[in-house]
Amino acid sequence: MQFVGINHQGESWAAALVDPLLYPLAPVGDFWRDPAGWQDKAVTLTADAGSSLERGTVAEVPLVPASARVICVGLNYKAHAAEGSFKDQDLPPYPTLFGRWTASLSVGNVPVPVPGGEAGLDWEGEVAAYLGRRVESADEAAAADAVFGYSTFNDLTARRAQKLTSQWTLGKNGDFTGPLGPLVSRDEVGDLRDGLQVRTRVNGTEVQNGNTRDMIFSVPAIISLISETFTLHPGDVIATGTPEGVGYARTPQWLLQAGDTVEVEIERLGTLVTPIGDPALRARA
Known part of the structure; x- marks a missing residue:
C-alpha cells in the first residue's frame, strides 16, 4: 500500500x-x-x-507530523564515505547523525530554490524509513519491526553552508530541500539489507547508481542506536544515507542550478522528480 x-x-x-x-x-x-x-x-x-x-x-x-524528528545518516555507503570525509581512513565505528527540521521537507515536483550565496545545490538520493510505533532502548529485531514503510528522499544540500563548521545543520535545512516521495508500506518493500537499487539522474544523466546492500549501518542498527538515547515515535523519519556520485566530490564539481531537474529512482519505491529554481522561490517559505 x-x-x-x-x-x-x-x-x-x-x-x-x-x-x-x-x-x-x-x-x-x-x-x-x-x-x-x-x-x-x-x-x-x-x-x-x-x-x-x-x-x-x-x-x-509531506506525510510527516509537525512533531516528527527527521534524523539523517551521513556517509552511510562505503563508496560514498571513501569519496568524502573517510577517504584513506577506516570506516567510522558509529553512524554520523544529523537532524532536519520538518519545515525543510517537501514533495515531488515542487521547485527547490538555490540559497543565496551558494554555487548550487548538491543531490543525495536515498531511502527514507518511517517509524510506525514507539521505540525505546530497542534491540535490532524490535527496531526492524517498528518500521512502517519507506519512501524516496533527496537530501539536497547547500555545501558552502554545510562546510562552514563541523556541524552540518545549516547546509542540510535549506527551504524545501528535503523532498519525499510516496510512502510504501514495509510489506511491499522488504528488508533493505536484501538490496534495493538507488539511482539519481540530473537532466537525464545518471549520476548515482548504488544499492542498499552497501550501507555501512543497517536501518535496524541505526534505530536501535538512536533509541538508546531518545525515544522514537510514529511518524519519525530516518534518512538512510546516499551512495557515491555526489556533485561536490567530482572534478570539476557539478552542482544543481536553476532550470535543472533531478530524479531519484529507487527500486520498489518509484521515482521522485524535483526541479531546481532560483532564490526568489524562497518567498513561499
Missing part, C-alpha cells in the same frame, strides 16, 4: 494512493497514532472508487 499527504478540508491529511486515485483517510496526526490500523482500513476503502480524489486535483504535502 502507498500513502501520501494531501491538503484536504483545510488541513494536512493522509491518503491512500492507488495512482491516479487518492483516498483520504485521516488528518496526518490521527494517521500516525495508528498507521497499521489505517493501513487495514485503506484496503477496504480503496475498493470504493466513489470515495476517491483524482491525483493532481489536490496539493500534496
Whole structure:
C-alpha cells in the first residue's frame, strides 16, 4: 500500500494512493497514532472508487507530523564515505547523525530554490524509513519491526553552508530541500539489507547508481542506536544515507542550478522528480 499527504478540508491529511486515485483517510496526526490500523482500513476503502480524489486535483504535502524528528545518516555507503570525509581512513565505528527540521521537507515536483550565496545545490538520493510505533532502548529485531514503510528522499544540500563548521545543520535545512516521495508500506518493500537499487539522474544523466546492500549501518542498527538515547515515535523519519556520485566530490564539481531537474529512482519505491529554481522561490517559505 502507498500513502501520501494531501491538503484536504483545510488541513494536512493522509491518503491512500492507488495512482491516479487518492483516498483520504485521516488528518496526518490521527494517521500516525495508528498507521497499521489505517493501513487495514485503506484496503477496504480503496475498493470504493466513489470515495476517491483524482491525483493532481489536490496539493500534496509531506506525510510527516509537525512533531516528527527527521534524523539523517551521513556517509552511510562505503563508496560514498571513501569519496568524502573517510577517504584513506577506516570506516567510522558509529553512524554520523544529523537532524532536519520538518519545515525543510517537501514533495515531488515542487521547485527547490538555490540559497543565496551558494554555487548550487548538491543531490543525495536515498531511502527514507518511517517509524510506525514507539521505540525505546530497542534491540535490532524490535527496531526492524517498528518500521512502517519507506519512501524516496533527496537530501539536497547547500555545501558552502554545510562546510562552514563541523556541524552540518545549516547546509542540510535549506527551504524545501528535503523532498519525499510516496510512502510504501514495509510489506511491499522488504528488508533493505536484501538490496534495493538507488539511482539519481540530473537532466537525464545518471549520476548515482548504488544499492542498499552497501550501507555501512543497517536501518535496524541505526534505530536501535538512536533509541538508546531518545525515544522514537510514529511518524519519525530516518534518512538512510546516499551512495557515491555526489556533485561536490567530482572534478570539476557539478552542482544543481536553476532550470535543472533531478530524479531519484529507487527500486520498489518509484521515482521522485524535483526541479531546481532560483532564490526568489524562497518567498513561499
